[in-house]
Amino acid sequence: MAKKVLVLTGSPRQLGNSALLADAFIQGVKAAGHTAQVFETGFHPILPCKACDKCWSQGKPCVFPDEFEKLAPMLEEADVLVFCTPLYWFSMTAQLKAAVDKLYAYMKPNAPQKLKIKECVLLAAAEGNEPDGDYDGLKATYKAIADYLKWTDRGMLLAGGVWDAGEIIKTGKLKEALELGRTL
Ligand SMILES: Cc1cc2nc3c(=O)[nH]c(=O)nc-3n(C[C@H](O)[C@H](O)[C@H](O)COP(=O)(O)O)c2cc1C
Secondary structure (H helix, E strand, C coil): CCCEEEEEECCCCCCCHHHHHHHHHHHHHHHCCCEEEEEECCCCCCCCCCCCCCCCCCCCCCCCCCCHHHHHHHHHHCCEEEEEEECECCECCHHHHHHHHCCHHHHCCCCCCCCCCCEEEEEEECCCCCCCCCCHHHHHHHHHHHHHHCCEEEEEEEECCCCCCCHHHHCCHHHHHHHHHHCC
């Protein structure tokens, strides 16, 4: 059955390494017969959660007007969520994390709208290239989110050794991303 895949990117860089990973992954997703949408948190600012606990009190997940209003309907129709981020300080970027924090609204017992996401993927680019060191923080966060939400992890693709935007083209990681996309 065709799945709706939502790719949440975290980089503030145009044509950056993680953005290219997302493009390649989406090519694979489409080749497998699924549909894909992208939401770039780096270009559609989302305010951090303020813990006001007023979620849904104005008929929308968050009462504060920001670009989460555009993201919300995309989240609500997605079957698969892809976290695609550069490694910043051993974790995801603040831009992406702000979007993740607002998933809180959907977890509230009285939320009028729930998410139907059942699967997730992690795509990441970084300068560091120590699979068991540099990525530990990001992987732990991603796995904890997946476990908590009972989402099945469909793969983690970690592309190390890339600093400059576009450098990832010289590695084999875009091909790997395309192949991972196909496996959905
Ligand atoms: C604020 C900042 C923090 C970073 N932190 C890390 C880090 O902890 N580990 C690492 O290996 N690379 C780190 N990097 C390097 C980026 O992960 C790397 O340049 C990556 O390829 C950027 O991806 P992008 O082109 O998709 O933005 C950092 C870069 C910036 C700007």
